[in-house]
Amino acid sequence: MPLQLRSLIRPDATLELSLAEVPMPTPTHDDEVVVRVEASPLNPSDLGLLFGGADMATAKVSGTAERPVVTASLSPVALAAAGSRVGQSMPVGNEGAGTVVAAGASAAAQALLGKKVALLGGAMYAEYRAMPAAQCLPLPDGATAAQGASCFVNPLTSLGMVETMRREGHSALVHTAAASNLGQMLNRICLKDGVPLVNIVRKPEQAALLRGQGAQHVVDSSQPDFQAALVEAIAATGATLAFDAIGGGKLAGQILLAMEAAIARKEQAAYSRYGSNVHKQVYVYGSLDRGPIEIARGFGMTWGVGGWLLFPFLQKIGPHHVQQLKARVAAELTTTFASHYTREVGLAEALTLEAIGVYGKQATGEKVLMRPSAG
Amino acid sequence: MPLQLRSLIRPDATLELSLAEVPMPTPTHDDEVVVRVEASPLNPSDLGLLFGGADMATAKVSGTAERPVVTASLSPVALAAAGSRVGQSMPVGNEGAGTVVAAGASAAAQALLGKKVALLGGAMYAEYRAMPAAQCLPLPDGATAAQGASCFVNPLTSLGMVETMRREGHSALVHTAAASNLGQMLNRICLKDGVPLVNIVRKPEQAALLRGQGAQHVVDSSQPDFQAALVEAIAATGATLAFDAIGGGKLAGQILLAMEAAIARKEQAAYSRYGSNVHKQVYVYGSLDRGPIEIARGFGMTWGVGGWLLFPFLQKIGPHHVQQLKARVAAELTTTFASHYTREVGLAEALTLEAIGVYGKQATGEKVLMRPSAG
Numbered sequence: 019m020p021l022q023l024r025s026l027i028r029p030d031a032t033l034e035l036s037l038a039e040v041p042m043p044t045p046t047h048d049d050e051v052v053v054r055v056e057a058s059p060l061n062p063s064d065l066g067l068l069f070g071g072a073d074m075a076t077a078k079v080s081g082t083a084e085r086p087v088v089t090a091s092l093s094p095v096a097l098a099a100a101g102s103r104v105g106q107s108m109p110v111g112n113e114g115a116g117t118v119v120a121a122g123a124s125a126a127a128q129a130l131l132g133k134k135v136a137l138l139g140g141a142m143y144a145e146y147r148a149m150p151a152a153q154c155l156p157l158p159d160g161a162t163a164a165q166g167a168s169c170f171v172n173p174l175t176s177l178g179m180v181e182t183m184r185r186e187g188h189s190a191l192v193h194t195a196a197a198s199n200l201g202q203m204l205n206r207i208c209l210k211d212g213v214p215l216v217n218i219v220r221k222p223e224q225a226a227l228l229r230g231q232g233a234q235h236v237v238d239s240s241q242p243d244f245q246a247a248l249v250e251a252i253a254a255t256g257a258t259l260a261f262d263a264i265g266g267g268k269l270a271g272q273i274l275l276a277m278e279a280a281i282a283r284k285e286q287a288a289y290s291r292y293g294s295n296v297h298k299q300v301y302v303y304g305s306l307d308r309g310p311i312e313i314a315r316g317f318g319m320t321w322g323v324g325g326w327l328l329f330p331f332l333q334k335i336g337p338h339h340v341q342q343l344k345a346r347v348a349a350e351l352t353t354t355f356a357s358h359y360t361r362e363v364g365l366a367e368a369l370t371l372e373a374i375g376v377y378g379k380q381a382t383g384e385k386v387l388m389r390p391s392a393g
Numbered sequence: 394m395p396l397q398l399r400s401l402i403r404p405d406a407t408l409e410l411s412l413a414e415v416p417m418p419t420p421t422h423d424d425e426v427v428v429r430v431e432a433s434p435l436n437p438s439d440l441g442l443l444f445g446g447a448d449m450a451t452a453k454v455s456g457t458a459e460r461p462v463v464t465a466s467l468s469p470v471a472l473a474a475a476g477s478r479v480g481q482s483m484p485v486g487n488e489g490a491g492t493v494v495a496a497g498a499s500a501a502a503q504a505l506l507g508k509k510v511a512l513l514g515g516a517m518y519a520e521y522r523a524m525p526a527a528q529c530l531p532l533p534d535g536a537t538a539a540q541g542a543s544c545f546v547n548p549l550t551s552l553g554m555v556e557t558m559r560r561e562g563h564s565a566l567v568h569t570a571a572a573s574n575l576g577q578m579l580n581r582i583c584l585k586d587g588v589p590l591v592n593i594v595r596k597p598e599q600a601a602l603l604r605g606q607g608a609q610h611v612v613d614s615s616q617p618d619f620q621a622a623l624v625e626a627i628a629a630t631g632a633t634l635a636f637d638a639i640g641g642g643k644l645a646g647q648i649l650l651a652m653e654a655a656i657a658r659k660e661q662a663a664y665s666r667y668g669s670n671v672h673k674q675v676y677v678y679g680s681l682d683r684g685p686i687e688i689a690r691g692f693g694m695t696w697g698v699g700g701w702l703l704f705p706f707l708q709k710i711g712p713h714h715v716q717q718l719k720a721r722v723a724a725e726l727t728t729t730f731a732s733h734y735t736r737e738v739g740l741a742e743a744l745t746l747e748a749i750g751v752y753g754k755q756a757t758g759e760k761v762l763m764r765p766s767a768g
Binding site: 282 | 441470474476640643646657667670677678680683684685686687688689690691693694695696697698699700701702704705
């Protein structure tokens, strides 16, 4: 029987990752297809569900090489936060791509038979996945499953940032952890669309990488002049909106402070003890640092920090607009929206401590591609 | 010549508070009046401009009893934050009330002659203030200047909170530092308008005070069961919007956490690693704690924390609606919108270390009324 990766939080505060044997899916109605999943990325947005807040430093592996079982401990706080998922064996994997190997009777489903398609919807860390034909995105001719594996999360998130900027009346962006796959993608979109972008990175080599890809404003938070350089870059772009992948720590507040300083310089405004009345916003969309967000103020009263998430955004803009975004992704799949992987793992290999050590640390520049089926 | 209180930040990082002699104002056009300012509150929103970020623990008094001069030191950070106000001698005092003693030729101005009016617009810590007649709010017959001194900031702020709640789709409120004059006012508005309100206080006697005024949901952050009690109160009211006067510390995050727990209990929803999709918002409108805001997450991705300020809010709702709010304040001046003062000071007395020690600490339950003119 085909394998599917499962994540279970047991009531004894133990995370258990394993490979379950599941029945081979078949089309349950005329409009459904079955896809052999050949490639699926290990995104930061997958790791929350996969690890369930467990302390992966405590991870142990048992079972066999073909059927490994990983266990790790949860703190009482993490167990409480896990809430209703405790005791539920959950499939994992937001997106992937593969070949349609079975199809229902409808013309739309039959038309996909043998085609390579991209999928979004969970349970992608599995050898096979059933899916409505309408939710499959056919890949351009010649594209591989690896090229189509990350069609949705990073492309739609980065497009969503630019779209949010336009909808909320801003004209430039700040992005953190900017050398990530997503950050490189956002940089390509902004270069192509003429959107000024301030890229914040954490290492000199990341700054060099982005500059090599044409980024005009790159600021390295590891440098002693970070805050001053950030003000300069924000002043040059006029950015009043930031998307922050990191979350914990002082960065969100530092960005707001730099925005206010840039605005004050431009406005040469009369003193107001409440600061400028230009709205400054940081959306936190990731949790690379899971610690508390520390916002030291000093940037007036016209500001906001909040969560931003892809799926509510897509719901807000509506299916017609989502379809336009997806069409752009398909059209620019191997250029603007190309993803790069530094490693590939099979289902069983993903459950080794060595592989977890690589994709679990979410290091910028390292990205792992799961290969659930040999394909 | 009449006196006016002034706040000056000198380039040598010293705050200087003094009484300046200014020319007696006269109506400069037909529609202007001159008001003898008889009462003006020392609101937290005045102290930012008054103290300019100086460390008031370093305050010294020189000069004479009639013309005291207070000096205090600013840290380099506070000096930098003072920006363009350095070197500018600034009048202080957002609002006040008094008697119209001179009027321009227009019928509207002449009609106010001898009347008691309330004023908003700065420079109220002064014996006299010129003002356009249209910006004077005539007090109800028999009302004193003390009763009319706080007609604007606290009443419009508390009404603005309820109005913001309605406009942004929430149905109940959380308020912190809830035993303040503003908090008691908000409690009276919510009781009258049927808006469920969770009052967060920091001391048992404050909880007793609010309960004595009919508050149904009072939670004391000094108690060991604070977080659990907060969840209960939020669950009972359905509040998803909070107004926070404190700012610094962990409270904003604790409120978001309690909101999410109350929502999860109600929804009994399937597990989502992103939390509920109900938007939870905390608006910070004060800085009783000037330290960093620390937001420990764990309440999903659908949240916001941001600044909220009265004047941009009034601009947003427009003059017609503002007029409606002001009319309500005038009609309920001695009931819903009554303010209570624990002490009165004259202009010179306000510049004593002893008085600064009282109004400077912004203790809930203590409120000082300035009496610029004998009246």
